[in-house]
Amino acid sequence: MSSERKRVRKAVLPVAGLGTRFLPATKAMPKEMLPVVDKPLIQYAVEECIASGIENVIFVTGRRKSAIEDHFDFAPELEHFLEDHGKPELAQMVRDISGGIHFSYTRQNEALGLGHAVLTARELVGDEPFAVLLGDVIMESPVPATRALIEIYEATGQGAITVQEVPREELQFYGVISSSPGKIPRWGDSVLRLNDMVEKPKPDAAPSNLGVSGRYVLPPEIFDYLDQTEPGAGGEIQLTDGLRALAAKQGLWAHVHQGKTHDAGNKLGFLKATVELALKNPKFGNEFRRYLKTLEL
Numbered sequence: 001m002s003s004e005r006k007r008v009r010k011a012v013l014p015v016a017g018l019g020t021r022f023l024p025a026t027k028a029m030p031k032e033m034l035p036v037v038d039k040p041l042i043q044y045a046v047e048e049c050i051a052s053g054i055e056n057v058i059f060v061t062g063r064r065k066s067a068i069e070d071h072f073d074f075a076p077e078l079e080h081f082l083e084d085h086g087k088p089e090l091a092q093m094v095r096d097i098s099g100g101i102h103f104s105y106t107r108q109n110e111a112l113g114l115g116h117a118v119l120t121a122r123e124l125v126g127d128e129p130f131a132v133l134l135g136d137v138i139m140e141s142p143v144p145a146t147r148a149l150i151e152i153y154e155a156t157g158q159g160a161i162t163v164q165e166v167p168r169e170e171l172q173f174y175g176v177i178s179s180s181p182g183k184i185p186r187w188g189d190s191v192l193r194l195n196d197m198v199e200k201p202k203p204d205a206a207p208s209n210l211g212v213s214g215r216y217v218l219p220p221e222i223f224d225y226l227d228q229t230e231p232g233a234g235g236e237i238q239l240t241d242g243l244r245a246l247a248a249k250q251g252l253w254a255h256v257h258q259g260k261t262h263d264a265g266n267k268l269g270f271l272k273a274t275v276e277l278a279l280k281n282p283k284f285g286n287e288f289r290r291y292l293k294t295l296e297l
C-alpha cells in the first residue's frame with residue numbers, strides 16, 4: 001500500500017451544507033460561524049486539528065461561506081488597531097485563530113452528500129493519508145480525538161474512525177458500526193476492528209450502540225472507493241458506503257472516544273453544547289453556574 005506510514009498532515013473539513021436545521025439563523029450566515037460561547041462552531045474543529053499536529057486544513061466550501069475564509073485569514077488592520085489601542089492580548093487572540101497552519105479552499109458545487117464533499121478535496125489532498133472532521137461535533141478529551149486516530153494510523157498503516165456510545169433512540173441519526181475486539185495491547189478495549197456499518201439505521205436495525213462521531217483518518221485509497229460509490233440513502237454519495245468498501249478491502253479501525261462529545265448540529269444540541277462549555281469557561285463559568293441556579297427550572 002503506497003500510503004503506508006506516510007505522515008498525516010492534512011485535514012478536510014466539509015462546510016458546504018446549507019444549514020437548514022438552523023433556520024432562520026442561517027439564512028444569511030453560515031452555520032459554521034454561529035458562536036458557541038465565544039468562538040464560531042468551526043473554530044473548535046480547527047483547534048482540534050492544530051492540537052493534533054495537522055498542518056493544512058482544507059475546507060470544502062460552497063456559496064455564501066466567505067465568512068469562514070475571512071475568519072481564518074490574516075487580519076492586519078484589526079491587529080494593528082488593537083495594538084495601537086493598548087489591547088495586545090486581543091491582537092494575539094486574533095493571530096492565534098489561524099494557529100500558524102495553512103488553509104486551502106475548494107468548492108462543492110452540488111449538494112451530493114458527505115462522500116462527495118470528501119471526494120471534492122481529492123486534488124488538494126493528493127496521495128497521502130488525511131483526516132476528516134465534521135464541524136458540527138465538538139469533542140473534548142485529554143488526547144484530541146483526531147490525534148488518537150492519527151496514532152492508530154501511524155502504528156497500523158490503516159484508517160481509523162472515532163465512535164461513541166449512543167443512546168438507542170438516537171442511533172437513527174448516526175452511522176452505526178459492527179465490530180470485533182481489536183486485540184492491540186497498547187489500546188486495550190478502546191480500539192475495535194470495524195466489520196461493517198449502517199448509515200442512519202431504523203431503530204431495530206442498528207448493529208450496535210456505537211455511533212460514528214464525525215472524526216476519520218483515512219488512506220488516499222478512500223477516494224477510489226468514493227469514486228465508485230453509487231448514490232445511497234437520500235440520493236447522496238455517502239461517506240459510509242466508501243468506508244464499508246475500505247473496511248472490506250484494507251481494514252479499518254474504530255476508536256471508542258475517551259471523553260465528552262457535543263453534537264451541536266441541531267438547535268437543541270447546540271444549546272446544550274453552549275451551556276456545558278459556558279459552565280467550563282475559566283472567566284465566567286462559575287458566575288454562569290450561579291446564575292443558572294437562580295432560574296426556577
Ligand code: G1P
Pocket residue numbers: 114134136137173174175176199200211212213214239240263265
Ligand atoms: C454524518 C455521518 C454519520 C455520522 C454523523 C456524526 O451524518 O453521515 O455517519 O454518524 O455525521 O455527526 P450527518 O449528521 O451529517 O447527517
